[in-house]
Amino acid sequence: MKLLFAIVQDEDAGKVMSELNKNGFMVTKLASTGGFLKSGNTTLLMGIDEQYLKDVLAIIETHSKSRKQIVNASNSLSGGNIMMPITTEITVGGATVFIIDVEVYKKF
Amino acid sequence: MKLLFAIVQDEDAGKVMSELNKNGFMVTKLASTGGFLKSGNTTLLMGIDEQYLKDVLAIIETHSKSRKQIVNASNSLSGGNIMMPITTEITVGGATVFIIDVEVYKKF
Amino acid sequence: MKLLFAIVQDEDAGKVMSELNKNGFMVTKLASTGGFLKSGNTTLLMGIDEQYLKDVLAIIETHSKSRKQIVNASNSLSGGNIMMPITTEITVGGATVFIIDVEVYKKF
Numbered sequence A, B, C: 001m002k003l004l005f006a007i008v009q010d011e012d013a014g015k016v017m018s019e020l021n022k023n024g025f026m027v028t029k030l031a032s033t034g035g036f037l038k039s040g041n042t043t044l045l046m047g048i049d050e051q052y053l054k055d056v057l058a059i060i061e062t063h064s065k066s067r068k069q070i071v072n073a074s075n076s077l078s079g080g081n082i083m084m085p086i087t088t089e090i091t092v093g094g095a096t097v098f099i100i101d102v103e104v105y106k107k108f
Ligand SMILES: Nc1ncnc2c1ncn2[C@@H]1O[C@@H]2COP(=O)(O)O[C@H]3[C@@H](O)[C@H](n4cnc5c(N)ncnc54)O[C@@H]3COP(=O)(O)O[C@H]2[C@H]1O
Pocket: A007, A033, A034, A035, A036, A037, A038, A039, A041, A090, A091, A092, A093, A094, A095, A096, C021, C022, C024, C025, C026, C027, C028, C029, C045, C046, C047, C048
């Protein structure tokens, strides 16, 4: 048994979860926030039998998309008082996944 | 040191947590949602010394109950336009528990 | 690759996260609740390369503070009907950290 954590974008969470459920996999959703952009995202928690890991990863990869996001920042010019607004485009990935080993699995 | 994740029903979370605390165990609660029923549930996170795992599992099992839930779905008849409402009864378990090994434990 | 869970006080979460980001570390924030005090706190989730664990722990320790909190309770006198309000002062730690090993790490 493995425990998988996947951080996905809110826009993809519903589709990823319904595809997982359609394929017989259970998933628990936690509302989360990305530290850098400070915007909401979704952390999925899944207990999965080792033999299904490839299938689960394929479903997550298929249904989560990278998206570009414009970020506003400001920068002072030559250490002075003038703050210049800067916009940067960053790419937010489809999914960040961590799989860990489960020592004990119980269902009551 | 082990890290335990337990997904329990909202109706049992308060009782499970207070029984754990009464017995000297600390627990952190995360609000979560079940992927299938899309209803709120509770994910408990506990760092526990290995020697107390049996006690903690016993408390969780004692105070979380299985419950039946009616689920609405609809089905089209013979691929046609008529959607028939269907209700199914499913059983939601008391608790789903994953225990993982902790390599480093710190308290600051 | 390791997965770190850190439970910190809400008052420190913003500072801890921005210091982590400044140093190039990504972090995902989960809103959580402490089982004993039943007040909101923050659970940080971080996938970190093993070589940076010391740095990350130092940032968390530097920017999370222990704080005293007054707790109200009540106690009946000699098993009787009179309930006496009691206040106790407890110390809430800066951070409780669990680090676990990651078997598979993917970014899609
Ligand atoms: N210091 C920096 N400078 C420039 N760009 C930066 C940056 N820190 C982050 N980014 C970019 O901003 C995106 C959003 O990061 P955020 O922390 O809000 O949201 C993150 C975070 O919530 C989570 N995440 C990613 N890696 C993580 C890790 N190792 N540990 C914990 N959470 C992680 O997944 C979300 C998406 O991450 P992703 O890497 O796809 O996309 C990141 C990355 O492309």
